[in-house]
Amino acid sequence: MSASEQVSKLEALLERVNTRRNAPRTTAAAAAPAAHDDVIARVEATPTAVNPIVPKPAPSTPKLPDAVAAKPAAAAVPAPAPTPKPAPVAVATPAPAPVAPVAAAKPAAPAIAKAALTPEPPSVDVDVVVEEGVAEVDLEGLDEEGSDVSLRDSVADLDAVAGGSSAAEDDPAASSRRPIQVQPAAGATALADAAEAKAPHPAPPESGRQVAIPAAASGEDELLKSGVRAAPVAPPEAAAAPAPLRADVTRPALAAESPAVFHGAAPIAAPATFGELLEATLSL
Amino acid sequence: MNAQSKPGPVDFDLSRGRVERRASTDSANAKGGHDDQVVLVPLSALAGLEKIAGHEATKQFARAIGVPLGRRVAARLGSANGVAAASLDAFVSALATELAVSGWGVLHLERWGKAMVLVVEHTPSLPAAAFAALLEGAVEAAAAREVHAVALVSGAGDNAATSTRVLIASEKTAQQAQRWLIEGMSESDVIRKLHDAAKSTGGAA
Numbered sequence: 001m002s003a004s005e006q007v008s009k010l011e012a013l014l015e016r017v018n019t020r021r022n023a024p025r026t027t028a029a030a031a032a033p034a035a036h037d038d039v040i041a042r043v044e045a046t047p048t049a050v051n052p053i054v055p056k057p058a059p060s061t062p063k064l065p066d067a068v069a070a071k072p073a074a075a076a077v078p079a080p081a082p083t084p085k086p087a088p089v090a091v092a093t094p095a096p097a098p099v100a101p102v103a104a105a106k107p108a109a110p111a112i113a114k115a116a117l118t119p120e121p122p123s124v125d126v127d128v129v130v131e132e133g134v135a136e137v138d139l140e141g142l143d144e145e146g147s148d149v150s151l152r153d154s155v156a157d158l159d160a161v162a163g164g165s166s167a168a169e170d171d172p173a174a175s176s177r178r179p180i181q182v183q184p185a186a187g188a189t190a191l192a193d194a195a196e197a198k199a200p201h202p203a204p205p206e207s208g209r210q211v212a213i214p215a216a217a218s219g220e221d222e223l224l225k226s227g228v229r230a231a232p233v234a235p236p237e238a239a240a241a242p243a244p245l246r247a248d249v250t251r252p253a254l255a256a257e258s259p260a261v262f263h264g265a266a267p268i269a270a271p272a273t274f275g276e277l278l279e280a281t282l283s284l
Numbered sequence: 285m286n287a288q289s290k291p292g293p294v295d296f297d298l299s300r301g302r303v304e305r306r307a308s309t310d311s312a313n314a315k316g317g318h319d320d321q322v323v324l325v326p327l328s329a330l331a332g333l334e335k336i337a338g339h340e341a342t343k344q345f346a347r348a349i350g351v352p353l354g355r356r357v358a359a360r361l362g363s364a365n366g367v368a369a370a371s372l373d374a375f376v377s378a379l380a381t382e383l384a385v386s387g388w389g390v391l392h393l394e395r396w397g398k399a400m401v402l403v404v405e406h407t408p409s410l411p412a413a414a415f416a417a418l419l420e421g422a423v424e425a426a427a428a429r430e431v432h433a434v435a436l437v438s439g440a441g442d443n444a445a446t447s448t449r450v451l452i453a454s455e456k457t458a459q460q461a462q463r464w465l466i467e468g469m470s471e472s473d474v475i476r477k478l479h480d481a482a483k484s485t486g487g488a489a
């Protein structure tokens with residue numbers, strides 16, 4: 001049964017009730033019409049039993065959009081519309097989205113708390129029509145005077161809870177998309193210019209630890225001071241591997257025959273007698 | 285003395301209880317004097333003599349032992365002139381014989397330039413200075429010249445040495461060499477300095 005058919009049935013029912021009320025009453029059944037009128041009056045005076053849309057704490061998996069579309073629809077179908085078909089407010093709810101990632105679910109927590117702390121809005125008449133993922137909600141009394149919190153805000157909060165589809169959550173900050181570097185690169189050199197431009201963030205410091213400036217590689221100090229990286233200077237090859245020092249010995253080629261000629265013999269003092277030696281030793 | 289016995293370097297007369305040293309085996313010269321009579325004394329008694337009598341008395345005692353040895357050498361070589369005219373081998377042989385018969389070791393002679401050094405091996409336990417005095421007395425008595433002997437031992441000396449080297453020199457030279465040796469100078473250095481001092485003073489070569 002479509003909504004239009006339901007509305008038409010309700011209108012027909014209302015018209016028949018009005019017709020019976022305007023019809024002449026018989027005496028015999030005087031008590032009965034009186035009771036009937038009383039019933040009609042109570043029906044008119046009774047507000048439509050529609051549960052107000054009150055944000056409830058969402059479960060861990062945001063399926064609130066489905067709940068929003070189902071509960072009011074069950075309660076709104078039997079409710080007669082006192083006014084002829086007000087302009088429906090169409091609220092497009094997307095198809096049930098998959099479970100949002102953990103990073104996207106975190107921003108929903110404040111929204112839940114805010115919705116839970118908001119005062120209960122005044123009673124409103126809501127007609128909800130669900131057609132394959134699209135819910136049409138007729139909000140009567142929206143933004144009525146005296147309501148502290150508008151229903152549109154509540155709906156927006158519910159969308160935030162159930163969402164995960166907002167542009168702000170889908171598109172995180174650029175800095176957050178950069179991977180976090182776990183360990184600082186040990187072999188970072190001055191030649192890693194291009195790689196350093198896209199270098200990941202350093203790991204956040206541990207709580208309570210004094211973070212010092214990382215040890216700069218060769219040329220990093222100059223880079224930090226002047227912003228200009230000095231070109232690497234290659235060490236000279238001679239200093240890198242000094243050749244061992246060896247002596248080059250040149251020996252003379254001596255002649256086979258002796259260059260000197262000896263004649264005679266050196267005089268040897270040899271006393272012939274004991275007396276000569278005794279005189280010599282006593283002369284010392 | 286038994287008339288049938290032939291006198292030798294040492295004669296033991298058991299009937300009279302005498303021991304005699306003789307310079308020559310010639311029967312004409314074998315008359316025997318009081319200098320020839322000797323006694324056998326244990327070496328241990330001489331070893332403690334320096335402690336009992338002192339250094340100088342020990343030297344005099346040793347010198348007195350050497351003088352009869354020199355006289356017998358001179359008697360063997362004829363006289364003091366014969367000693368001076370004798371060859372080195374003859375003199376060394378005569379003196380070495382006297383020392384060996386008495387039990388004082390084996391003698392030989394070294395000549396270091398002008399210096400004469402007497403070397404005695406297998407010496408008994410006697411202070412070097414005392415042994416030097418023994419040789420001093422022997423040479424002086426043989427050559428009839430005043431000589432002085434200095435034991436070439438550095439420092440305080442070595443009493444346990446079995447070889448003794450003795451320099452024969454004049455009194456002045458012996459005193460100078462003794463001072464250098466006490467200062468710790470070696471034997472060769474002492475002899476070299478003595479030669480250097482002789483050249484500077486114009487000594488005969």
